Amino acid sequence: MATQAIDVALLQSFSPLExxxxxxxxxxxxxxxxxxxxxxxxLFREGVSDKRTFYLIRGEVELRAGDATVGIVRAGTVxxxxxxxxxQPRRFTxxxxxxxEYLSIDCDVLDVLMTWxxxxxxEVSELTADAPVVSGDWMxxxxxxxxxxxxxxxxxxxxxxxxxxVAHRSGDVIIKQGDEGDYFYAxxxxxxxxxxxxxxxxxxxxxxxxxxxxTFGEEALISDSKRSATVTMLTDGxxxxxxxxxxxxxxxxxxxxxxEFDAANDLVASGGARWLDVRLPSESxxxxxxxxxxxxxxxxxxxxxxxxxxxxxIVVCDTGRRASVxxxxxxxRGFDAFVLNRGLADSTVARxx
Numbered sequence: 325m326a327t328q329a330i331d332v333a334l335l336q337s338f339s340p341l342e343x344x345x346x347x348x349x350x351x352x353x354x355x356x357x358x359x360x361x362x363x364x365x366x367l368f369r370e371g372v373s374d375k376r377t378f379y380l381i382r383g384e385v386e387l388r389a390g391d392a393t394v395g396i397v398r399a400g401t402v403x404x405x406x407x408x409x410x411x412q413p414r415r416f417t418x419x420x421x422x423x424x425e426y427l428s429i430d431c432d433v434l435d436v437l438m439t440w441x442x443x444x445x446x447e448v449s450e451l452t453a454d455a456p457v458v459s460g461d462w463m464x465x466x467x468x469x470x471x472x473x474x475x476x477x478x479x480x481x482x483x484x485x486x487x488x489x490v491a492h493r494s495g496d497v498i499i500k501q502g503d504e505g506d507y508f509y510a511x512x513x514x515x516x517x518x519x520x521x522x523x524x525x526x527x528x529x530x531x532x533x534x535x536x537x538x539t540f541g542e543e544a545l546i547s548d549s550k551r552s553a554t555v556t557m558l559t560d561g562x563x564x565x566x567x568x569x570x571x572x573x574x575x576x577x578x579x580x581x582x583x584e585f586d587a588a589n590d591l592v593a594s595g596g597a598r599w600l601d602v603r604l605p606s607e608s609x610x611x612x613x614x615x616x617x618x619x620x621x622x623x624x625x626x627x628x629x630x631x632x633x634x635x636x637x638i639v640v641c642d643t644g645r646r647a648s649v650x651x652x653x654x655x656x657r658g659f660d661a662f663v664l665n666r667g668l669a670d671s672t673v674a675r676x677x
Contacts, residue, residue, distance in 0.1 A: 367418040383424030387416040505544025507565040514561015582665040597636040602650040636660040643667040
């Protein structure tokens with residue numbers, strides 16, 4: 325199915341999208357797909373929960389319940405202005421009678437934008453009252469950040485009201501290695517350098533350069549430990565920051581899926597997942613987990629390209645603390661990941677001779 329460009333005027337031709345403010349429509353356009361489906365193919369099937377909202381642009385769609393046809397929706401009609409059979413799970417199967425063109429929107433993103441559009445104006449003015457307004461749409465940037473894709477719409481709304489926008493100058497140190505963790509950060513404009521000091525290099529080794537849409541600072545918050553690296557602004561820019569308690573309740577906890585060892589072992593044995601060991605090499609060698617991919621947490625970000633994004637991973641360490649950080653890093657970058665609950669020290673594998 326081919327994907328085509330989206331424009332705001334097209335979104336305004338559908339209900340209830342026509343009631344959104346221009347800035348919300350612009351944000352939605354960046355999160356909407358325009359696609360073509362051949363005749364005879366199913367757009368969605370009865371009983372499925374796909375969490376997508378579909379609008380018909382061109383062609384005809386047959387709605388079926390079992391083997392019976394319950395209706396035909398034609399593009400350009402009053403009926404086609406509303407989402408196609410929007411209930412979840414789907415009550416009908418939608419089959420293309422002709423080649424069709426349609427819009428596909430993530431239900432949670434649409435819900436957040438609809439809610440934000442009606443309730444967010446006051447909070448935005450509060451958030452930005454003491455900080456210079458940066459160019460561009462910061463909400464759109466955050467919605468395009470993968471860390472925000474996997475949490476409930478209600479949490480997103482709460483996060484947006486708690487985020488604080490701060491402008492920074494080139495050279496500003498945002499977080500310092502060894503400090504206590506207090507905030508989670510998302511870059512709206514500008515770039516940052518991530519460096520880590522070592523006994524042999526006090527000036528720090530550059531680990532990465534981060535730009536708009538990138539996030540940082542989660543490791544210390546999740547593991548309740550000190551900052552493992554320093555992040556410094558390379559250019560002038562603007563960041564959104566979220567306090568530790570809000571990050572834990574609204575972003576971290578909803579994103580982390582925990583699994584017990586027996587269930588995880590069965591999933592791996594069936595081919596439904598792979599172990600990902602984020603312990604140090606010395607730990608993995610002394611207490612190996614058969615079949616596990618060894619990728620220490622300190623280099624996980626740098627070596628993500630070694631992992632297959634189509635594979636589900638069960639992230640492990642001895643206690644679950646480092647694994648939680650690893651799983652968050654994976655999930656904020658679009659991977660499907662579980663955390664082994666309580667870690668290997670509390671699992672069957674640790675008690676084997």
